[in-house]
Amino acid sequence: MEIGVSPLFRDVSEESQQAMRTCFAMREYSFRAGEVIYDFSEGRNMVGVLTQGAAVIERIDHQGSRTILERLERGGVFGEMLMFENVAGDSITVVAEEPCRVWLMAADQVTKRCENACAHHTQVVENMFQLVAEKATSLYERVEVLSRRSIRDKLLCYFSLLAAKSRGGEFSLPFSLSALADYISTDRSAMMRELKKMRDEKLVDIQGRRVLLHQVI
Amino acid sequence: MEIGVSPLFRDVSEESQQAMRTCFAMREYSFRAGEVIYDFSEGRNMVGVLTQGAAVIERIDHQGSRTILERLERGGVFGEMLMFENVAGDSITVVAEEPCRVWLMAADQVTKRCENACAHHTQVVENMFQLVAEKATSLYERVEVLSRRSIRDKLLCYFSLLAAKSRGGEFSLPFSLSALADYISTDRSAMMRELKKMRDEKLVDIQGRRVLLHQVI
DNA sequence: AAAATATTGTGACAATTACAACAAAGTACT
DNA sequence: AGTACTTTGTTGTAATTGTCACAATATTTT
Secondary structure, X not given: OOOOOOHHHXXXXXXHHHHHHHHOOOEEEEEOOOOEEEEHHHOOOEEEEEEEOOEEEEEEXXXXXXXXXXXXXXXXXXXXXXXXXXXXXXXXXXXXXXXXXXXXXXXXXXXXXXXXXXXXXXHHHHHHHHHHHHHHHHHHHHHHHHOOOOHHHHHHHHHHHHHHHOOOOEEEOOOOHHHHHHHOOOOXXXXXXXXXXXXXXXXXXXXXOEEXXXXXX | OOOOOOHHHOXXXXXXXXXXXXXXXXXXEEEOOOOEEEEHHHOOOEEEEEEEOOEXXXXXOOOOOEEEEEEEOOOOEEEHHHOOOOOOOOEEEEEEOOOEEEXXXXXXXXXXXXXXOOOOHHHHHHHHHHHHHHHHHHHHHHHHHHOOOOHXXXXXXXXXXXXXXXXXXXXXXXOOHHHHHHHOOOOHHHHHHHHHXXXXXXXXXXXXXXXXEOOOO
């Protein structure tokens, strides 16, 4: 299976990657939709690369509400290093949304320079930095959305973020409306009601996952 | 003025710092409490180091609500590079909370290796990475807090975060209760009411900025 | 020390959001 | 094609949160 699709191994030659696979003691695993790929509470401190499928990093708090912390696609990377500590002792897991293939390796192997001196290990470390920077950007966007004070403002903020990325007022949501509610940390039915109001006020047009934002803020 | 206090210049010798001051075309500025140190909308793409005083990075949205995005103390670093783009076109500024002294420099100077080949420029780049990683951690904590669905949960989450850092159930808030409301993105009086309830239920004890958390979640 | 300003504490009332429950539409699986 | 499951759409009601207004302390400035 290809791991070269991942930004973690960007600019690393196929041979070096091959060498790292043994050097990092990487193993490949398969998961079916709905299965837990990784549980952050187990404290093994691994880094994982999704080479096939899509998954979400989700948190279930002590009251049982789910919050989607992040969505991962092919090439996506996850791990304690990219997640930082879990404060409240809630369950945080990576869950497959569709059939997935994942490479797992120990985090310290990735950051420490290996004894075998893989030619491109330095590149991997640099890529790791790049990933942290990207993570910071996406977390910042998350904060932008979550710090809005009403459901409508959260939605508009999130929508205009996506609209800006697609360079236009039209774009596709990366997940279902149910999942969107979890992403913006609100009740689904309350969100649906607000969406309806916004549709009535001609602020947005929504058909399935396709969104057309009329009033770009 | 000392800029060596900043993590941006960690492990950079005093002489190299001196050299960089000219190389980066750094200039020092002073601000009184309440003054705007930096406005992200001006698009000059600078990096600033706070060498004296304390400040907050705040966002005022189109409705006029203030949200504290971050608090900076002596040594704190700010800049577009650490802030990423502003999506909604709101005003984002760095505002002095007390008299401040700030060194300002152009962002590209910091990341690009300079022609004069300052001995420790590489170190500064590495420090910049470190800062981005720390920023990611604090943003992640922010998301943890903001994604809670009630004021009480937000407070408890934030409090246990601070409690964990101080290794005990007792700690000091880094800002006033009014500012805390802006930080957790809620209405102040609603927060006060919730705090009162929590006090009555003996979950917490609050005297001024001193907090004693009884029920660490 | 007095004045000005900011912060804290409180309450009534309005608006928003969460909860719960159910039907309809869509998808996936056998 | 039929069944199981998920997602979407909708509501009434309860709970929470926001708004406004004002008094009482603190804190800072003059």
